[in-house]
Amino acid sequence: MTSPQNIPRSALLLGLAGLVPFVWGALTTLVPTLGLQASGVIGSRFVGPYVQLYYGAVILSFMSGVLWGFATKADGAKATGGYILSVLPALWAFFMTGGGAVAASMNLIAGFVGLLLLDWQFWRQGLAPAWWMKLRVLLTAIVVLCLLTGVL
Structure with missing residues (x-):
């Protein structure tokens, strides 16, 4: 049983695995x-900012x-x-991830921060689980820090 403050173990572990x-x-x-060595083995698409x-x-x-799934819990407007x-x-990912690695990384950072605001909106309306924001803040912070390495 999970209290509203506790992230279910499976959700936390899968969320963290998704950060790999x-x-x-x-x-x-x-x-x-490391990037050069890995690039030679698995290809340059699977290293660095790419x-x-x-x-x-x-x-x-x-x-x-x-988020679409959360919206199904609501009615009407x-x-x-x-x-x-x-x-x-x-749509943000589709339109904003071109223009080079630095610009695309900055746009993804903005996209993930914007997503966190959407997460909060759905959570505030009671459409997301009580523990949702605790998980989303943790994952978003790590994603943004990682994406910053492609910007700085």
């Missing part, structure tokens, strides 16, 4: 020799689906508003 590509991208950016950018767009799109808001992260 972001952390790996940051690590291979901060340790260039893995973060690709995966970040995937996760923003995934989170659109999560509240549901319509939820459906409209839920597509924004996927």
